[in-house]
Amino acid sequence: MALTxxxxxxxLAGVQDPQTGTDFVSTRAVRNVQLQGGDVxxxxxxxxxxxxxxxGLRSQLIAAARTVPGVQNVSVNLTSKxxxxxxxxxxxxxxxxKNIIAVSSGKGGVGKSTxxxxxxxxxAAEGAQVGLxxxxxxxxxxxxxxxxxxxPDSLDGKFMEPKRSMGLQINSIGFLxxxxxxxIWRGPMxxxxxxxxxxxxxxxxxDYLVVDMPPGTGDIQLTMAQKVPLTGAVIxxxxxxxxxxxxxxxxxxxxxxxxxxxxxxxxxxVHLCSNCGHAEHIFGAEGGKKMAEAQGLQYLGxxxxxxxxxxxxxxxxxxxxxxxxxxxxxxxxxxxxxxxVKIAQQGKDFSAKFPTITISKKS
Numbered sequence: 001m002a003l004t005x006x007x008x009x010x011x012l013a014g015v016q017d018p019q020t021g022t023d024f025v026s027t028r029a030v031r032n033v034q035l036q037g038g039d040v041x042x043x044x045x046x047x048x049x050x051x052x053x054x055x056g057l058r059s060q061l062i063a064a065a066r067t068v069p070g071v072q073n074v075s076v077n078l079t080s081k082x083x084x085x086x087x088x089x090x091x092x093x094x095x096x097x098k099n100i101i102a103v104s105s106g107k108g109g110v111g112k113s114t115x116x117x118x119x120x121x122x123x124a125a126e127g128a129q130v131g132l133x134x135x136x137x138x139x140x141x142x143x144x145x146x147x148x149x150x151x152p153d154s155l156d157g158k159f160m161e162p163k164r165s166m167g168l169q170i171n172s173i174g175f176l177x178x179x180x181x182x183x184i185w186r187g188p189m190x191x192x193x194x195x196x197x198x199x200x201x202x203x204x205x206x207d208y209l210v211v212d213m214p215p216g217t218g219d220i221q222l223t224m225a226q227k228v229p230l231t232g233a234v235i236x237x238x239x240x241x242x243x244x245x246x247x248x249x250x251x252x253x254x255x256x257x258x259x260x261x262x263x264x265x266x267x268x269x270v271h272l273c274s275n276c277g278h279a280e281h282i283f284g285a286e287g288g289k290k291m292a293e294a295q296g297l298q299y300l301g302x303x304x305x306x307x308x309x310x311x312x313x314x315x316x317x318x319x320x321x322x323x324x325x326x327x328x329x330x331x332x333x334x335x336x337x338x339x340x341v342k343i344a345q346q347g348k349d350f351s352a353k354f355p356t357i358t359i360s361k362k363s
Contacts, residue, residue, distance in 0.1 A: 050080060050340075208343075
């Protein structure tokens, strides 16, 4: 009995995407099926970066294909194609950037910047082109966390070239002012500086631009939410009540300006003793998880309060770069994939696909 494409697809439908719970056939991720005798070849295209999952997925797909009678050799090409997704109505996409992710918190001291830099590194480790923008005008920390410094270069006197470190493209107000200079700026001035950082950086073909937002819900946050094309926001909080109260304000702000919430990260969820490994819930247990459920948000996961995370960020080599195969890095990569999948499931941006209509008067 001759091998058919229908038989092959029926077998492949038994393999599920571990991030979405759906199969690759019904979602039309399986493409370019080729059958030649007992040789089978096909492509699988993911809408999110998943470099760490590809070996396991390839093995599963090959095993499924070989259950079909007559199949001898199987070739699977797994790739990721990341496209631009819809942003706030009336806001144009940023040149060179497909998707912008705001990492936000209602208050300071919850590890937002550490989460942002590790999220960016995790997306890059999974195979995406990633940028990192330090939007914390009053307290920029990315120069320290990424070992970058000095004034940005400009090739044309108009656009800044991002710094490059650990596979990321980076810009920060910290590159433009002295380390000890206090940013004594009123809201409008700080907001204008942020707009320049975003709009006048020559980002180079980014799949994701991760923005480390300042804490709170003031002028800078509103500028980002209303004028910068945000694909979505990630909320970072600790489990304690005082942090959750402020995190809820941040959630409300993004909802009011129609920026999707991609999910909530519960940072410092449990303290792990560096000597004995004892786990203790210093800031309370599962406060962030409970709030995510109450707000109808995706709970992206919990990160530990661990000394090495702080030490590595302070040293300029955050955890995902310093210990890429560690358990904590695996947590950051899982969060990154969840965020990317959530974006992939949103509506795509079709602004570039509308035809250009030209009206001319012919003589």
